[in-house]
Amino acid sequence: MTTDYRFLKACNSEPVDTTPVWMMRQAGRFLPEYRAVRSKVSFLEMCHTPALCTEVTLQPIDILGVDAAILFSDILVIIEPMGMKLDFNPSPVFEDPIKTQADADALRVIKPEEDVPYVMETIKMLRRELVSRNVPLIGFSGAPFTLVSYMVEGGTSKNFMKLKNMMWGAPQLYRSLMEKVTECVILYLKAQVEAGAQALQIFDTWGGILSPADYLNYVLPYTMRVIKAVQTPGVPVINFVGNSQGIMPLVAQAGGDVIGVDWRIDIAEARRQVGKGKAVQGNLDPLALLAPIPEIDKKVKEIIVAAGDTGHVFNLGHGIVPETPVDHVKALVESVHRHGESHRVK
Amino acid sequence: MTTDYRFLKACNSEPVDTTPVWMMRQAGRFLPEYRAVRSKVSFLEMCHTPALCTEVTLQPIDILGVDAAILFSDILVIIEPMGMKLDFNPSPVFEDPIKTQADADALRVIKPEEDVPYVMETIKMLRRELVSRNVPLIGFSGAPFTLVSYMVEGGTSKNFMKLKNMMWGAPQLYRSLMEKVTECVILYLKAQVEAGAQALQIFDTWGGILSPADYLNYVLPYTMRVIKAVQTPGVPVINFVGNSQGIMPLVAQAGGDVIGVDWRIDIAEARRQVGKGKAVQGNLDPLALLAPIPEIDKKVKEIIVAAGDTGHVFNLGHGIVPETPVDHVKALVESVHRHGESHRVK
Numbered sequence: 001m002t003t004d005y006r007f008l009k010a011c012n013s014e015p016v017d018t019t020p021v022w023m024m025r026q027a028g029r030f031l032p033e034y035r036a037v038r039s040k041v042s043f044l045e046m047c048h049t050p051a052l053c054t055e056v057t058l059q060p061i062d063i064l065g066v067d068a069a070i071l072f073s074d075i076l077v078i079i080e081p082m083g084m085k086l087d088f089n090p091s092p093v094f095e096d097p098i099k100t101q102a103d104a105d106a107l108r109v110i111k112p113e114e115d116v117p118y119v120m121e122t123i124k125m126l127r128r129e130l131v132s133r134n135v136p137l138i139g140f141s142g143a144p145f146t147l148v149s150y151m152v153e154g155g156t157s158k159n160f161m162k163l164k165n166m167m168w169g170a171p172q173l174y175r176s177l178m179e180k181v182t183e184c185v186i187l188y189l190k191a192q193v194e195a196g197a198q199a200l201q202i203f204d205t206w207g208g209i210l211s212p213a214d215y216l217n218y219v220l221p222y223t224m225r226v227i228k229a230v231q232t233p234g235v236p237v238i239n240f241v242g243n244s245q246g247i248m249p250l251v252a253q254a255g256g257d258v259i260g261v262d263w264r265i266d267i268a269e270a271r272r273q274v275g276k277g278k279a280v281q282g283n284l285d286p287l288a289l290l291a292p293i294p295e296i297d298k299k300v301k302e303i304i305v306a307a308g309d310t311g312h313v314f315n316l317g318h319g320i321v322p323e324t325p326v327d328h329v330k331a332l333v334e335s336v337h338r339h340g341e342s343h344r345v346k
Numbered sequence: 347m348t349t350d351y352r353f354l355k356a357c358n359s360e361p362v363d364t365t366p367v368w369m370m371r372q373a374g375r376f377l378p379e380y381r382a383v384r385s386k387v388s389f390l391e392m393c394h395t396p397a398l399c400t401e402v403t404l405q406p407i408d409i410l411g412v413d414a415a416i417l418f419s420d421i422l423v424i425i426e427p428m429g430m431k432l433d434f435n436p437s438p439v440f441e442d443p444i445k446t447q448a449d450a451d452a453l454r455v456i457k458p459e460e461d462v463p464y465v466m467e468t469i470k471m472l473r474r475e476l477v478s479r480n481v482p483l484i485g486f487s488g489a490p491f492t493l494v495s496y497m498v499e500g501g502t503s504k505n506f507m508k509l510k511n512m513m514w515g516a517p518q519l520y521r522s523l524m525e526k527v528t529e530c531v532i533l534y535l536k537a538q539v540e541a542g543a544q545a546l547q548i549f550d551t552w553g554g555i556l557s558p559a560d561y562l563n564y565v566l567p568y569t570m571r572v573i574k575a576v577q578t579p580g581v582p583v584i585n586f587v588g589n590s591q592g593i594m595p596l597v598a599q600a601g602g603d604v605i606g607v608d609w610r611i612d613i614a615e616a617r618r619q620v621g622k623g624k625a626v627q628g629n630l631d632p633l634a635l636l637a638p639i640p641e642i643d644k645k646v647k648e649i650i651v652a653a654g655d656t657g658h659v660f661n662l663g664h665g666i667v668p669e670t671p672v673d674h675v676k677a678l679v680e681s682v683h684r685h686g687e688s689h690r691v692k
Contacts, residue, residue: 159632159633159667160633161633161636161667161669164631164633164634164636164637165636165637168634168636168637168638168641169636169637169638169641208610209610210610210631211609211610211612211629211631211634211645211663212610212611212612212615213612213645213648214631243589243610245591245592245610246591246592246608246610246611246612246615247610247611262592263557264554264555264556264557264558264589264591264592264593265558265591265592265593266557266558266559266592269558269592283557285510285556285557285560286505287505287506287507287510288510288514288557290507290510290511290514290515291510291511291514291515292514292515295514295515299557299559302559317557321505321507323507
């Protein structure tokens with residue numbers, strides 16, 4: 001049945017009956033069922049418990065009817081076993097961010113099966129659960145640059161001053177840190193494929209904070225190395241960079257079978273800049289899910305027509321927000337499948 | 347002497363001896379001389395006092411040697427006389443944001459000479475002071491969309507949920523508010539030209555939060571109306587939209603003699619998307635001013651070579667940050683003038 005998954009076919013730019021859809025943060029706070037699970041444990045406990053991760057991963061499949069499941073976890077779980085204490089309050093905090101070469105040297109390279117066994121266990125449980133649902137499973141990792149940004153800033157940041165200061169002012173330290181994190185990301189994603197992930201998404205949430213010249217110099221080589229190293233026949237890689245509308249050709253150059261597209265660029269223009277031979281994924285404004293349903297339907301149609309028939313996975317341009325009404329998300333899925341079918345060249 | 351200003355010539359895409367440079371927030375907290383003035387009064391008091399506004403406007407001219415002065419003020423000062431109480435703590439706050447049609451209807455259209463006389467007085471004082479310095483004066487306003495975003499959100503926002511909800515969910519209310527603010531912006535900018543402003547910049551700080559389709563529908567018509575209405579021979583208009591790298595052709599379509607360019611796009615690519623007949627302004631990452639001076643010099647050279655000889659005003663891609671070392675800014679100005687001269691086709 002694997003080759004019959006609408007989502008995987010679209011990733012490989014093969015013909016499909018209609019446009020597949022999933023949403024970043026589809027297992028998230030907008031779902032009452034997610035909040036019910038989450039209310040019993042801390043966020044990190046939840047990430048560490050395969051049964052709970054499996055439960056919330058399946059919720060959007062059963063409730064919304066999306067075409068792919070994405071492993072529930074957090075991009076930062078691999079940083080803890082590297083040697084940095086992680087807290088959520090509720091946004092992620094590293095109390096002791098990386099400042100010196102000694103800090104970077106003290107980090108260890110992870111062994112995914114030993115250090116994050118709960119992720120591998122979740123993937124195995126999910127594959128068993130997903131057979132009857134006939135939906136494929138996406139594994140994921142943060143891109144090296146986004147992970148390093150948290151490790152250097154100590155959390156989320158407004159203008160990434162510490163990170164940029166290191167990048168330009170202490171490039172050797174920056175690069176040694178990027179090297180080590182790149183190695184960990186490769187091991188982590190390979191272990192996910194080994195455990196059963198059928199596609200991989202690389203989240204470079206903060207890759208869009210740099211000028212194109214800086215992205216090319218300080219980010220692209222590491223993302224490219226990850227994508228080359230994890231390439232596995234039949235397992236497409238989705239390369240998503242947030243706020244990437246000014247660097248689309250470079251994101252495509254970094255690699256991936258599918259290029260994630262932010263909502264702040266026209267998806268037809270994004271596809272033109274990405275070039276032939278790759279699929280695109282996106283790109284509804286996540287806030288548009290708060291708009292009246294007819295407005296959502298209109299926007300879905302515009303995106304589907306602009307993206308074209310093949311090689312398009314419908315998604316948001318960024319994660320779904322907690323305030324989103326569930327019935328609007330259901331309406332979105334229905335809209336995508338309806339317009340995806342009716343606007344297809346027969 | 348007016349026609350001899352390097353800055354105005356570059357705005358009009360005329361030949362210049364070297365690339366002119368000024369910086370958004372060049373009169374700002376990174377200057378000890380600014381902090382000295384600011385320490386004696388509140389931010390709003392400062393905005394309301396022509397002598398102080400004049401003093402801080404002149405500081406970067408005298409200290410840094412930039413090629414243009416920009417009126418010191420805040421984009422929100424015109425919203426107070428429209429009928430909304432404004433505070434800074436330190437970011438701007440409207441305690442009673444616009445929620446209903448009645449709220450919007452209660453706003454009055456300003457009479458700039460009566461309602462913000464201190465701005466007009468500052469411009470007149472500055473023109474007298476700038477004669478001996480041989481530097482032209484830029485006036486400015488927030489774009490209608492950015493002003494309305496503050497009026498609806500009540501301050502700065504992470505994801506502009508209230509604004510987008512109004513735009514999509516109550517479009518008539520949104521449009522009536524945009525109409526009224528557009529009218530005020532036009533009157534305000536015309537009064538600035540009357541008082542002596544020699545160029546105008548429109549700051550659409552938040553114009554880049556929307557998809558291209560939404561920008562076209564909900565923002566472009568209002569910016570376009572402003573630019574058409576304030577057109578004055580010899581007074582170029584600079585249209586700056588933050589995070590606009592995915593909507594450059596639409597920003598150019600909205601109008602302006604000069605298009606502001608964010609740092610997250612290559613300036614040569616931006617110019618290609620803007621099209622012929624317009625100048626570009628930008629586009630160094632403001633954080634790059636924290637980098638070592640040789641790194642700044644390298645980035646300046648790359649931008650100058652990419653932007654080309656004519657129709658380029660050097661600037662940052664966003665406002666200068668308070669942590670910026672003053673000697674780095676002086677080095678930037680020197681770099682721009684040096685590379686601007688040496689890379690020019692003779």
